[in-house]
Amino acid sequence: MEKEKMNLRLDIDVQKLETEKLRKEKNKAEEELDSLKTDYKKLRLLMRISGLGKTSE
Template sequence: MEEEKMNLRLDIDVQNLETEKLRKGKNKAEKDLDSLKIDYKKLRLSMRTAGLGKTSK
């Protein structure tokens, strides 16, 4: 019985560590996405300012 309790506690600890790892990964991915969005907006503004991206007739 005690061994089973100890195994269950270990399982819970492993689950908690995996959850925390995933949470940190998600936060990093969200920060990276925000950074990419900012870079994209800057690029679009630069292209508009330089007159790029327009088709010539």
């Protein structure tokens, strides 16, 4: 019985570590996405200012 409890505690600890790792990876991915969105907005603004992307008639 004690051995089973210890194994369950170890399983819980492993799951907590995995959850924390996934949470960190998710936060990093969200930060990278925000950075990409910011870069995209800056690029679109520069294109508009410089007149790039307009079709000539």
